[in-house]
Amino acid sequence: MTKVESHTGSVGVVETQIVQIELPPGGLQLECGRSLPRLDVGYETYGELSPARDNVVFLCHALTGSAHAAGRHDPDDETDPAWWDEMIGPGKGIDTDYYHVVCANILGGCRGTTGPKSTNPGTGHPYGSGFPPITVGDMVAVHQLLLRHLGIERVAAVIGGSFGGMQVLEWAIRYPDTVDRCICVASAASLSAQALAFDAVARGTITSDPDWQGGDYYESLRGPARGLAQARKIGHITYLSPEMMHSKFGRERRESEGAAGPDAGSHFRTDFQVESYLDYQGGKLVKRFDANSYLHITRAMDEYDVIEGHDRLEEALAPVSAKVLVVALSDDWLFPPEQSKELAMGLLRSGKNVSYCGLHAPHGHDAFLVDVEYLAEAIRAFLPWVGEKPKARHSLGEAPARRQGVVTRREFDIVVDMVRPDSRVLDVGCGTGELLSLLAGERNTTGMGVDIDVRHLIDVVDSGHDIFQCDIDAGLAMIPDGAYDYAVLSETLQVVRKPRFVLQEMLRVAKEGIVTFPNFGKWRHRLSLGLKGRMPKGGAIPFEWYDTPNIHLFTLRDFGELCREDGIDIVDVVCLPEGIVSRCLVGIRACNLGADRVIVKIARRDAAGPGPRSDIECRTLRG
Numbered sequence: 001m002t003k004v005e006s007h008t009g010s011v012g013v014v015e016t017q018i019v020q021i022e023l024p025p026g027g028l029q030l031e032c033g034r035s036l037p038r039l040d041v042g043y044e045t046y047g048e049l050s051p052a053r054d055n056v057v058f059l060c061h062a063l064t065g066s067a068h069a070a071g072r073h074d075p076d077d078e079t080d081p082a083w084w085d086e087m088i089g090p091g092k093g094i095d096t097d098y099y100h101v102v103c104a105n106i107l108g109g110c111r112g113t114t115g116p117k118s119t120n121p122g123t124g125h126p127y128g129s130g131f132p133p134i135t136v137g138d139m140v141a142v143h144q145l146l147l148r149h150l151g152i153e154r155v156a157a158v159i160g161g162s163f164g165g166m167q168v169l170e171w172a173i174r175y176p177d178t179v180d181r182c183i184c185v186a187s188a189a190s191l192s193a194q195a196l197a198f199d200a201v202a203r204g205t206i207t208s209d210p211d212w213q214g215g216d217y218y219e220s221l222r223g224p225a226r227g228l229a230q231a232r233k234i235g236h237i238t239y240l241s242p243e244m245m246h247s248k249f250g251r252e253r254r255e256s257e258g259a260a261g262p263d264a265g266s267h268f269r270t271d272f273q274v275e276s277y278l279d280y281q282g283g284k285l286v287k288r289f290d291a292n293s294y295l296h297i298t299r300a301m302d303e304y305d306v307i308e309g310h311d312r313l314e315e316a317l318a319p320v321s322a323k324v325l326v327v328a329l330s331d332d333w334l335f336p337p338e339q340s341k342e343l344a345m346g347l348l349r350s351g352k353n354v355s356y357c358g359l360h361a362p363h364g365h366d367a368f369l370v371d372v373e374y375l376a377e378a379i380r381a382f383l384p385w386v387g388e389k390p391k392a393r394h395s396l397g398e399a400p401a402r403r404q405g406v407v408t409r410r411e412f413d414i415v416v417d418m419v420r421p422d423s424r425v426l427d428v429g430c431g432t433g434e435l436l437s438l439l440a441g442e443r444n445t446t447g448m449g450v451d452i453d454v455r456h457l458i459d460v461v462d463s464g465h466d467i468f469q470c471d472i473d474a475g476l477a478m479i480p481d482g483a484y485d486y487a488v489l490s491e492t493l494q495v496v497r498k499p500r501f502v503l504q505e506m507l508r509v510a511k512e513g514i515v516t517f518p519n520f521g522k523w524r525h526r527l528s529l530g531l532k533g534r535m536p537k538g539g540a541i542p543f544e545w546y547d548t549p550n551i552h553l554f555t556l557r558d559f560g561e562l563c564r565e566d567g568i569d570i571v572d573v574v575c576l577p578e579g580i581v582s583r584c585l586v587g588i589r590a591c592n593l594g595a596d597r598v599i600v601k602i603a604r605r606d607a608a609g610p611g612p613r614s615d616i617e618c619r620t621l622r623g
């Protein structure tokens with residue numbers, strides 16, 4: 001990259017470099033069995049490469065992307081915008097003050113890397129129909145060759161959205177030793193039948209355009225512009241959510257452009273804005289993309305299937321050693337969030353370090369290219385900083401502290417005491433991840449958090465832990481039975497809609513559970529309601545009744561009874577009293593009256609059915 005000038009937040013003016021990669025005598029061997037005698041790769045870089053060469057972030061572009069991911073080719077030219085300028089630059093999600101970003105045009109492309117329009121050295125003419133079929137594996141092999149050419153052995157991270165995410169996966173599976181972290185945004189382990197259908201129709205519009213000429217159009221005066229534009233229009237429909245399409249255009253019409261053209265079909269054109277928009281987008285792609293590249297790349301994308309050759313996804317993902325962040329976009333119907341979740345679950349079942357993030361993205365699939373709230377923050381937090389890592393910044397103020405500050409350090413210390421060293425812990429409702437950090441620091445535990453709030457997710461990945469963003473009330477289906485030694489539920493049971501189900505789920509995924517909660521049976525709360533007729537407030541319940549997250553009010557004794565009914569053993573109970581009266585009450589074993597907060601270790605009872613009625617044996621702590 002020649003960095004001519006630099007703007008705040010921009011990498012400035014850049015240019016695409018094209019290198020010829022040195023190949024062995026047989027050329028570049030492709031998965032189809034054929035080979036390419038010459039390989040050129042177009043790439044751009046942004047940010048300085050560190051002396052240790054350990055700050056490289058490689059970007060894998062989507063279907064019609066290019067090496068031009070950030071900055072401008074010409075200060076005054078806006079016709080070739082970089083596809084991820086929002087994300088890359090000083091202070092941005094992928095911060096070029098820290099990282100050396102490399103983005104290469106993919107094999108089969110038309111923006112510098114060898115593809116169907118390149119000259120075939122054997123004939124001296126463009127490949128056209130003679131270009132061999134390519135796969136995602138071939139594309140990633142070319143990424144590897146480029147890095148070797150640049151003298152880079154290992155990258156800090158590989159990031160890709162959409163089809164780029166598939167390349168990221170292939171990289172993580174095939175070249176696990178060359179990457180530390182992977183980020184897949186709005187992607188999947190394979191395309192859905194619906195997405196395959198759209199691609200098939202799009203390819204059909206190109207190949208049925210007479211100007212395609214069987215793929216050998218480069219040396220003629222005509223090319224399949226109409227077919228390619230039509231293919232793009234079909235694709236573009238899938239990039240926007242129905243709501244975004246509606247809000248952009250509704251049924252609005254443009255000014256009439258007068259009489260219809262000579263083409264009979266033009267009588268059937270409408271003046272709806274959406275048609276004009278699709279025409280515009282189709283025409284725009286024709287100016288910068290090649291129809292044969294579109295055919296080859298969509299076919300490679302359609303054929304890609306991580307699970308191929310394996311019985312289960314987790315088996316296919318077994319070679320992955322990088323930490324992975326999977327990001328799903330809520331209103332993406334091309335790569336639906338369920339597919340991203342499936343991928344994250346496959347990684348989890350395969351025992352990998354994975355975090356799953358579901359972002360609100362009303363725009364649809366294209367949201368990752370435009371502006372999706374928290375995406376930059378999530379990426380920034382997940383990337384392994386070289387040097388001192390700045391704290392994650394939330395775009396909308398501070399994340400709410402775990403349970404809004406109601407958890408005390410003392411409570412965490414007791415939880416830590418209950419956990420064996422070197423065990424695996426799942427922190428259910430993990431908040432900003434303080435407990436995970438404390439456990440890792442003091443008990444050398446490994447594990448993961450679960451939380452619904454994306455701001456918590458950013459803090460947790462920023463601290464280096466894994467987290468699965470989901471609603472605990474929907475269950476922990478992504479986690480296999482018995483995957484953890486402990487499942488911790490700290491100050492959360494009273495805020496979930498289905499506490500009974502959540503407890504069952506905890507004891508399905510872990511051998512033991514540790515539950516902490518405020519005790520609504522405390523004497524002061526009873527007095528407040530009984531004598532004053534007011535809902536209790538104070539101590540472990542700092543909220544007004546109209547402003548409380550607590551939807552299930554229960555006492556220590558209630559909890560004990562639920563455990564008895566549901567076949568749960570209470571292994572250990574620690575009561576935390578607040579104030580002299582409470583301490584005295586707990587001292588004489590009147591725990592349900594004295595305890596402000598309770599920490600209970602539970603386990604599944606071996607024998608089925610409710611256990612015998614018995615008082616809960618509390619352990620009190622001094623100090």
Ligand code: COA
Nearest residue numbers: 062063064065162163239273274276277278280366369370
């Ligand atoms: N008639 C004609 N043109 C119209 C129009 C109408 N009724 N309404 C908007 N446009 C034009 C605008 O003038 C603007 O032109 P410009 O891009 O030359 O400035 C363009 O359409 C705006 O497009 P829009 O989709 O509304 O912009 P966006 O900010 O929401 O999205 C992109 C930006 C780059 C993501 C999007 O335009 C795009 O190209 N998406 C495809 C990217 C892609 O390949 N995704 C697939 C990943 S696999």
